[in-house]
Amino acid sequence: MVRIFHFIFGRLFFRISGQHVERFLNLCAKHQMILWDLKPDGQGYSFYIRRSADKELQDLASKTNVKLQLDGQYGLPFFLREHRKRKAFFFSAGLAVLIIFVLSQFLWEITVSGSEVYSESDILKYVTANFYRPGTWKGSVDCDLLEEHLREDYDEIAWVSCSLTGTRLHVEIKETLDRKTKQNPKTPCDIVANKTGIVTALSVKSGTPLVSVGDRVKKGSTLISGLIYYYSDDFQVTETDQIKADGEITMKTEETYKETIPMEYYEKKFGKEKIRLKSIYAGPWEWKLPFGKEEGRTDVMEKRYPLKIGKSLYFPVGIYMRTYRPYHAVKKTYTDAQAKKKLSDRLQRYIKKKEEKGIRILHKEIKYKKSGESYTASGTITQEEKAGKIRSIKALTKEQEEKIAPTTAAP
């Protein structure tokens, strides 16, 4: 930080020599002049000092009778003075700043994170096709609207947050609604079931619960409503209010599991990998670089590296890199035991992933079967998981209203 200030305001490099050099140094300190990099240098010393101290330094030097010699001027003010005749340089520097400013007013990058059921490219395609493409003016981006549509159009998305920082639109998705998920919808909302199953636990923080433990609920039915009814003494609704429904619902659900692997497979033996620059792009234009044809079988991976400043200021310019991995394919066939092991490994991995997400597996019934040229594992998994997703408030049906109405049971 100090170095940046020194650069901006400029500094001077002096050499001093003479009889009372120490006295001169002490006087400098007394006059609030800070010396840096004070080093002994032959007969005297050399040091740096701030640019504005020049005049005062001359006075002190004449007072103490030391020889003061200016040996260098560094920093931005001196740089500008030295290059003041280079009009084109300053013009292009100004232009660059202007271009960066103009480009930073548009959206150039859309990123998605947290999705597991849907692929990130799916969501990305949805956003670019229906809402905002790279190149949209930032002022016209409405994050709330995008969140609302994402929640409505994708069943598995329980919580979504869109944020615009720099020139990047980041879409963060959560597929389960648990206590840890920060629930910050800005408008009142309901919590609805995202799966069909039986409610096993229910804790409501705010809102009106419409189901109770043991109820069988269908996908899409409201679990906790954001509507609040106020009743008078004779059980008439006097007032309704809308709030953000919040709570935790655990449901027992059943899932069909099916996994098939072919009997014959190719094993790839990879060789040395090579990384090459493929093309340079700027907006919609792309300049392809010539590259030689690869011999034999090769895996090609392409990755885009956009130009960016910091974490979120992206620009519509960048490069594509290609990674080549040549391989030899060896044809192999599974034996029954190998195939079964492979399938059960996959199942274990699948279940482990679920458990990491906080889903409890209650029961699983999986059968392994050989059919023609492939092996199949199929069955059902019964599990207990946190369910629910956010939806904008819907009016209650008559049936639901009756359910939440207070009863006149005698004490």
Add this chain to the structure above:
Amino acid sequence: MKRKPGEAIAKGLSLPRDVIFGDFIITLTGNQEVLVENYRGILSYDDDHICVQGNRVVLKICGRRLAIAYYSQDAMKVTGRIERLEYM
């Protein structure tokens, strides 16, 4: 032994000695860096020693390739390979 009134006050009220007597505060970081506060001025300065005048004593910093990273009225930072600190 008769105590000086200043010392009695400093001890009685447990006031820091650097405030009452203007004693040196020396912060030594490894053998590469030393920060000296509460001094009056430099007496002499060379590649292998720096003498600093304090309020009552003189501090001599001995070492090799000594350089003053910054020097102001309140503090000075000496860098280099520090070998000894002596009071004279």
